[in-house]
Amino acid sequence: MGTPGQVSTISALLSENAQQRADERAFTILNDGHDESDVMTHASLDLEARAIAARLQQSARPGDRALVLATDNAHFIRAFMACQHAGVIAVPIAPPLPLRNPRKAATMRAIAADSGARIVLTGSTTQLREPVRTFAPDLAELEWIDVDTVPVTAAADFRAPRIDAEDISFLQYTSGSTALPKGVMVSHRALLANEEMFAAIMGLTAEDVIVSWLPLFHDMGLIGKVLQASYLGTHLVLMPPAAFVQRPARWLRAITKYRGTMAGAPNFAYDMCVSRIAEQDRAEFDLSSWKVAFSGAEPIRPATFDAFAKAYAPYGLAPETMQTAYGLAEVTLIASGGVRGEAPITTDVDHDALRKGQVVPGGDYTMISVGKARLSRRIAIVDPVTKLAREQGTVGEIWLAGDDVPPGYWGNPEATLETFQARIADTGEGPFLRTGDLGVLHQDELYITGRLKDVIIVGGQNHYPQDLEETAESAHPWVRPGFGCAFALERDGREQVVLVAEILRPLGSRRTGSEAAKAPLPTLAEIRRKILAAVSDQHGIRLDDVLLVPVASAPKTSSGKIQRSTCRAAYEAGELKSAPEPGGQVLEEIS
Template identity: 40%
Template sequence: MARSLVDLLTTHAAHQPERTAYRYLATGDCDGEVQELSYARLATRSRAVAAWLQERGLAGSRAMLLYPPGPEFISGYLGCLSAGVVAVPGVPPQGRSQNHRALTRMKRLIADSDAKVILGGHEVIAALGRLAEHLPELDGITCVATEDIPDEMAAAWREPDLTADSVAFLQYTSGSTSAPRGVVVTHGNLLDNQRVITERMGHTPDVIAGCGGELFVSWLPVYHDMGLIGPVLNTLYLGVTATLFSPLHFLQRPDRWLTAISRYRPHTSGGPNFAYELALKHAKPALLDSLDLSSWKVAFNGAEPVRAATLRRFTETFAPAGFRGEALYPCYGLAEATLMVTGGTVGVPPVLLEPETGAADAAAVGCGRPGEGVTVVIADPEGPRELPEGEIGEIWVRSASVAKGYWRNTLATRESFRATLPGHEGRFLRTGDLGFLRDGELFVTGRLKDLMVVDGRNHYPQDLELSAETCHPALRPGCTAAFSVDRGIEGERPVLIAELAPEAVGESEKITDLIRAAIGDAHGLSVHDVVLVHPGTIPKTSSGKIQRGASRAAYLDGTLAPVGATAVR
């Protein structure tokens, strides 16, 4: 029985050395440059990196990984695991617009993790060298471009003594800003969550044989838990093939995602809800005519609210290309549980709960059922009691996938990872997410900290954001932030910030009125302020989630630049 992913890599390299593990589309295009990494080559490169780390006595220490998109990250990550070094995936500075944010985050992660070495690509390591005088955090840290580590080093690799409790890597949560929290993920956590992903997504030997081992296509960033634990590591766990390309290439041309699925015919592919919306925006007749999506059996959708309207429109739009609605696969997970907690049933359409108003596009979308060995309960966040079915509360999780805690943060670990509940054995993870259970299906309604209380009633920002986004086509899906501000004697009042397509700037006053009317009709709320801003203005996490707290701070600081509506303070 495998003790770690390192053992599985050794097995695959021995039994199917020439099989392609990862195929990387260097330009994002199927007819462009394609780089392939076989299991034998992956084992060699990983062991070479591992031996380099072992030679320097770095076992047990932390290594920051700063790679551009590409297969070299995978070799670096597995090299750390193969050396008993704790990997710390990070976001490399890239482009002027992201440089400051990426540098700030990188410095915080280096300091918090106490990284002793930085592994990266040539360009990143060269850039760090040029920035050394501005980065005192790099003092005493060795930086190496792993492409320069020769294959011959692999012969010096020594298999580490890994157990289920050995720390594999630190996954810094996507919302981390001033106070980063590194989730401590063990080798046991990784193996258990791979088991859950495999079972829930139906990755059986028969399915793998049926798709010729072509299991995944993914553009998801590999420094984030969904892109790493899902497509990258489940590929290694099962010994199959994944086709990968850069998230930047996806954002430039979302049609590349569907073209790659049509070309390589994987069983599984997916992303957050916004990815499906972007694909819809680029669904031109010529593209639809060129696609065959009939092989796509699991179109997973997670990491942000899943919209019923998106599922409906995606199915209708891509049905002529062979896409089937039963492939839609809403799921729920978080870094603190390694990744997956619940997922749909393969081949069964998503569960939708129509609201009392009958507006089908606003239906609540089920995120599936817990994997085997995973316990999900809904708890009263104000007291240790389990809530009955159908009642909204905080989602609590118990499983072998739940991580050890937060790196060097005893207080936060105690608050989030050590919850107990009468009538249940063991400790639970408090997710901070709100939801309810119905017939075993989990429905996620929002974040505990984002909950808005207006005039004594609870409102979820996701609901207000959806109502706003659907009132006019010029409002960008997944690019709206709702929050409340304190108006003194008036109490908490709702504010909406929404990104507006450039061609609709002249209609900003009309669109503002439509948003106010939509919120009033659907939620009985009078909106204090609506601010329409340029695309790319609303703060998001590294994984694309709306940062409502940062949006609220920008609003209160007066640092937003409205395109039309004048803010009323």
């Protein structure tokens, strides 16, 4: 491969790529999801990043923080790479879209305050500055730099600072369940070690071509796509998330056009490619070049893999292309994954036994593996209370160790000690990262069962919310797949179980081929009854409330994970509004 393993910082990686692969394409940007709006070679990217770094050096010193706030992928990449050259700690931040979204604006302000950022790197064409001034005046007081207005001639003024492997490359703020996320300090050492692990798990080389629509402010899009492409010295084709959401076919069309070999996304994206692309519109795709299609955000559902593989097998997609992955910001990105060229491993187990914390093979509930420990990775399953290791086949909290574990949270030593410095109680083995995820090792394969804080306990038995949510989705065709949220709360002196589910958006005409369009028009009461009956029948739980809400009501992270704590808080505060009755209109799935 050449570059991997030979550099110690992202700045050095950029410089080496510029020397060894000068005129090769690094990034192709498709702002509309189809036409090329920007192309960067390795040499041009390095030069432009140095120019912006020289401008940064006029206002910041190494170790200062700069928010990277851009809706244009080209602006984002140049700004982020400029921080790497200047030794400035980048702070990727999600644009508050739609503008004036109060929850997203609050998160943005919290990140800016927590990081102590002095500068905002953006683009002159994104038109974010003026709206931000109105709903986040504290950000308006920072220095704003439009990266696209910096001339490349400024690169002559760049003076390379000393940057060490243990220095912080960027702060990856968790897209967790509150408006006060924590900033993971991603060092160059941890970042490059995780890129090595990502490449090893996915079986990637410089010959691969990556195609992505994932947001760059999130770790899967930034580390798994942009920085992985730079690590390998390969070509990445990028489109904005909205381009995919509006027309999922654009993703598969780009894979066809550019002969993409690696493209990954959360589970819901594969569902959308099945439900939103009509069979008669798939003939244009040639997916025979696609070798790795990973799903990397929970829950990963075997049924989704099966449906996607079946739908696109006639268009060149091999079944073994589908691959699982597991990761989180606290371990930089990827923790484990399947094996390239091999179908994901599944295990049928007894569901009741699994709820009690044991794997008993041979039942009718299918678990899907997220791989084994690779390279420096260590995986332990631990009792979250006693901190004693549990045997294989027993559910517990997933603890991780490895060269790619970051040093901790920015400015939060207490949380760092609790999360990043855990040790097995009786042996003292460690330190481990406590993930907060529940899982089990079975024949050395890791299976995710849920989130520690999300487990619903009824009658002394554990129930995983994603199971209830999946049952609700299958109960009625008008329940929107992937956007349910089950949780427990204390009310009237007892624990109650609530399920919030989005229903499809009202539309004036029926969508051809949609199950919802073919079904008789229901009432909200009928949908609720179906959900109540299905959950009761399959899980033995009586739901205390089923709230059906409009599209975009259930809060999600940027990687597609339901934010159950945020949803519960919104429910308790009365902020979630009931969806309108269908009233003779059919519904459309919009993501």
